[in-house]
Each structure stands twice: as structure tokens, then as C-alpha cells.
Amino acid sequence: xxADHAPPAPSGPSAVPPSAVEAPxxxxxxxxxxxxxxxxxxxLLFLGISALAEKLEGVLWDDLPDxxxxxxxxxxxxxxxxxxxxxxxxxxxxxxxGHAGPDPAAMGLGGPPLAPGVVPxxxxxxxxxxxxxxxxxxxxxxxxxxxxxxxxxxxxAAPAVxxxxxxxxxxxxxxxxxxGTPVAAALxxxxxxxxxxxxxxxxxxxxxxxxxxGAGAMTTQLLAEPSFDMGLPPLTDPGxxxxxAAMVIASAAALFGxxxxxxxxxxxxxxxxxxxxxxxxxVGGLVLGLLGAVGGPLTLFKGLAEVKELTSSLGGWxxxxxxxxxxxxxxxxxxxxxxxxxxxxxxxxxxxxxAFGLLAxxxxxxxxxxxAVSSAVLGVLLATTRQGWISLFTAAxxxxxxxxxxxLCVASLPAWLLVTGRPQLELDERGRAxx
Numbered sequence: 001x002x003a004d005h006a007p008p009a010p011s012g013p014s015a016v017p018p019s020a021v022e023a024p025x026x027x028x029x030x031x032x033x034x035x036x037x038x039x040x041x042x043x044l045l046f047l048g049i050s051a052l053a054e055k056l057e058g059v060l061w062d063d064l065p066d067x068x069x070x071x072x073x074x075x076x077x078x079x080x081x082x083x084x085x086x087x088x089x090x091x092x093x094x095x096x097x098g099h100a101g102p103d104p105a106a107m108g109l110g111g112p113p114l115a116p117g118v119v120p121x122x123x124x125x126x127x128x129x130x131x132x133x134x135x136x137x138x139x140x141x142x143x144x145x146x147x148x149x150x151x152x153x154x155x156x157a158a159p160a161v162x163x164x165x166x167x168x169x170x171x172x173x174x175x176x177x178x179x180g181t182p183v184a185a186a187l188x189x190x191x192x193x194x195x196x197x198x199x200x201x202x203x204x205x206x207x208x209x210x211x212x213x214g215a216g217a218m219t220t221q222l223l224a225e226p227s228f229d230m231g232l233p234p235l236t237d238p239g240x241x242x243x244x245a246a247m248v249i250a251s252a253a254a255l256f257g258x259x260x261x262x263x264x265x266x267x268x269x270x271x272x273x274x275x276x277x278x279x280x281x282x283v284g285g286l287v288l289g290l291l292g293a294v295g296g297p298l299t300l301f302k303g304l305a306e307v308k309e310l311t312s313s314l315g316g317w318x319x320x321x322x323x324x325x326x327x328x329x330x331x332x333x334x335x336x337x338x339x340x341x342x343x344x345x346x347x348x349x350x351x352x353x354x355a356f357g358l359l360a361x362x363x364x365x366x367x368x369x370x371x372a373v374s375s376a377v378l379g380v381l382l383a384t385t386r387q388g389w390i391s392l393f394t395a396a397x398x399x400x401x402x403x404x405x406x407x408l409c410v411a412s413l414p415a416w417l418l419v420t421g422r423p424q425l426e427l428d429e430r431g432r433a434x435x
Contacts, residue, residue, distance in 0.1 A: 024204060031208035034154070034161075035169055039215025042146040042173035046216075047223055049127050050138060056131035057301075073297040078133070079289030082300075085132025086285020089125050089341060093277040096121035104342050105268050105427045107140050109188070109387070110171045113151035113163070114144055125342040133300035134288060135332035136343020139178055143344075146170040169212040176213030177220045179397075185213030187389030230311040230354070232370040234401040245367045246375040246411035253356045253379030254415040257349065260330050261383060261423040265433050268338040272431065277340055284339025288332055295328030302343070303329065303351030310354055314369055319362040326355035337425070345425055349384045350394060353377030371407065374399040378408055379415045384425040388416065 060081060065072035093100045098118030101107070114122070126141035150170035151163055168189060175185040189209045235242065274280045292299055298306045310317070310325070317325075333348040357376030361367045374395045381391035392412055396405050423433035 028204065028207050032211055034158070035173075035208045035211035036215045038146075038150050038154075038166070038169040039173040039176065039212040039217075040219050042142075042150070042170055042212070043177035043216040043219035043223075045123075045146060045149075046138065046142045046174060046177045047220060049123055049142060050130075050224075053127045053130035053138075056127065057133075060131055061133070075293035078292040078297075078300070079286065082133055082289035082292060083282060083285045085128060085134060086282040086288075086339075086341075087278070088128050088132070089285075090278040090281035092121055092125045092128065093281065093340060096124065098122070099277075100125040100342055101141075101144060103427075103429075104140065104340065105264070105337055105431070106429055107144065108426050109140065109143055109175075109344075109385075110147065110167070111144065113167060114148040116148055116152045119145045119148050122342060129336075129341045129343050130302060132285075133292065134285075134336050134341045134343060135300065135303065135329060135348045136336045136341055136345065137302040137304075137347030139174075139344030139346055141342045141344070142178070143171055143174045146174045165208070168209045172209035173212035173216035175216075177216035179393075180217055180220050180224075182210055182213035182217045184390060184393050185216075186210055187393055188387065189213075190389070230308055230373065230398050230400075232311060232314075232373060232399060232401075233368070235368050235370045235399070235403045235407075236401075238371075238403050238407055241366070242368060242371050243407055243410060245364075245371050246407040247414055249357060249360045249367070249372055249375040250379040250382075250408075250411040250415040251418055252360070253353055253376040254383045254418045255379075256326070256330070256356055257352070257380035257383030257425075258419055258422055260334050261425045261433060263334055264338065264423070264425055265427060265431060267334050268427060268431055271339040280339045281341065284335055284341065287335050287339075291328050291332045291335070295324060295332070299325055299328045299332060299351075302347040304347050307351050307354045310351070310358065311369075311373065314358070315362075317358065317362070319359055322355050322359040322362055326352055326359060329355065345384055346381070346390070346394070349380050350377055350398070353380035353395075354398075356380065370399045370401055370404055374404055374408060375411050378412055382412065382415050383419045383422075386419065386424050388412065 061072045065077055070077060098121045100121040101114055101118045122141050123145055126138060129136055130138060147167050147170040150166045154166035155163060172185040172189050175188055176182045189206060271280050329348060329352050353376040354373050357373035361369050361372035377398055378391055378395035381394060392408055395408050421435055423435055426434045428434055
């Protein structure tokens, strides 16, 4: 047959060889079971540490002061308890094998796997800090612990699977468990994958992490029913004034959060001059106790429950009180992260943003509360985490109003221009701010 009479080339679905269609299935389906296992186990570890910290918190802040006949949240008790927490965490960092992991000031969300022997000390130090009222969240230690365990066990169970795959599964699973939804994990992982070479479509590469995140989120939902709804009045019909307010508040909050990033290396260096964890952490605990005595109980702990209490009394706080909450919590976050307490920065940053937003709303009462709080949380998170997607997601979830999403997307643009390329709230191994 001549070329002029050759049959036309096949087109449409029949043009794709069956093997090309089946190849992704053969690759993706075997990933489902390990992703589910990692997701469930990561969530159970998070819930277990959280439950342990809550039980210990009840003993330290309710049962013990009641037995002693003193106020659980008196200034004296706050100072004593946070100093004692510094001593306890200092002992863990000093004596427990692995020394509770590397310097937390140089730890972000994720990172390379730690040795398995570090995990018990890291989790113990984190649980003590959470129970003792330190202004840090559970996210960084829990993610680091889950990555270490998933990497170690995964490499033993399936040596042919790349170690990076176990890291991605553990990170996604823990983020899904922390937020109670796989959406946050999908956003974070897609941001991480954006600059990495890889074969297959983005959704092929996200498949297993999404399974792990979904399993982690559903486990948390079934056992703990987490909620980020702050009970803010919904914004139903946004206008130009709302957009302007969102842009101004997000930018101002970003500058406020950015101030902590500039202060962080200097405060960290000051605590490092104390050299020994049994000096750094008790001194840090004492400073946190003094700050807590000034700011009151709302400025203690990781901040999520305290945000709900803060926003449940709209109009009940004076502008002076709200300014005090925001400044004290920002300083407490800086001290806790500088002196060696193990914990994450996202949840305290949410409290800082909420207090800043309510302050803006108290000063300009025409601003809608949902606009003020969500925009301020967005700005502070952009400055302190430099995670664009997670900042936008968290701010949108707090508002619980679909109309806010478009405003927040636009408000993030000027705020991002202010923070990009600036120091981050994370240091390198030499104590210099990352940019």
C-alpha cells in the first residue's frame, strides 16, 4: 500500500496504548494501603499526645491549685508553673537520649527525618510545654515525630520505596489530622512539589499524600471532632469598603508579624549565650510566666481555645486589652521559640492575628468582624510562616464565610509584597534568619 493510501492514524481514546492507561493504576493503587496506615497512625499519635497534654494541663492548672487552696490562674501560679515547666523541659533536653531533637528555632513544618531515638524525648518535651501553658502549638514536633517514624518503619517494610515518599505521606497525614481536613495538606504539599522535578501529573504525585491526609483528617474527625469555627458573624454581601479594609488590615498585621521575624535572631542569640538547657529553659519559663502574669490566662497555651474565647465576646474587650493580648502573645511566642521549648508557631500566630484584627475592629467599628479577624490572621501567618496556601486556608476557615475567600485572595497580595524576601520566623543552623 502506498503512502497516499495509508490508513489514517488512530485518534481519540483508542490511540492510547492500554499499557499507558494501566501504568498509572499499577503505580497508584499499591500506594493506597500504606497511605491509609500512615494517615491513621499519624492522627492517633497526634490525638494521643494532645490527650496526654490536656490531662496533665487539668492536673497542673485545676486539680493542683485547688488542692493547695490557691487560684489556678493567679499571677504567682502562672509564674511558678511556667518556670517549673522550663525546668521540666530543660531536664528532658539535657538528659533524655536524643536531647528532644535539634534547635526548634531551626525547625519548620517538616524537614529531614530525625533518628527514631529522638522521638520519645521530642514528644515528651512537647507534651510538657503544651500542658504547662507555653505559647507554642503541637504541629512542628508532631510532624517531625511522624516523619521520623514513617521513614524508619517504611524503609524497613518497603526498602524499594524512596524515603521522600514516606516523608510526604507523614507530613500530609499530620497536617490533615491537625486541621481535620485534607485540604490544608493538599495545599502545602502542592506548594512543596511546585519546584521539584517529577514524572506524572501533579495529581498523580498528590494521590498518596491525599489518601494519607484524608485518613488522618477522618481519624481526627471521628475521635475528636475538631473545629476552627470562631462563631464570627458571616459576611454575606461584601463591598468595596470590605475589600479596602481587608487589604489594609492584612498588610498592617503582616508588618506586625514581621517585627517578630526581625527580633527573633537577636532574642535567640541572647538565650544561646546561657549555653545550658537547664539555664536557658528555666529562664525562658520565668520570662513566659512574667508575660503571662501581665497578659492573663488568655495569652497562655497554644492559643486555639483562647481564640474562641476571645472572639466569643465581640465588643467586650477594650482596644487597650486587645493590644495587650496581641503584643504579649507575640513576645511569648518569640521567647518560647528562642529559649528551646519544643512546639510550633501556627496556632499562637492565629491568636495574635485574631487579637490584632479585633483591635482594628474596635478602633474602626464600621469594619465587619469577620473581615477584621480573618484578614489579620492572614497577614500574621504570611509573615511568620511564609506559607501562602496555609495562611489563606486558615484565614478562610476562621471566617466560615464563602464570601470572604475572594477578599482574602486579594488582601494577600499587598501583604505578600511586604513579607517576601524578608526574614522568616525560622533560623538556619548558625542562628541567622532564613529569607
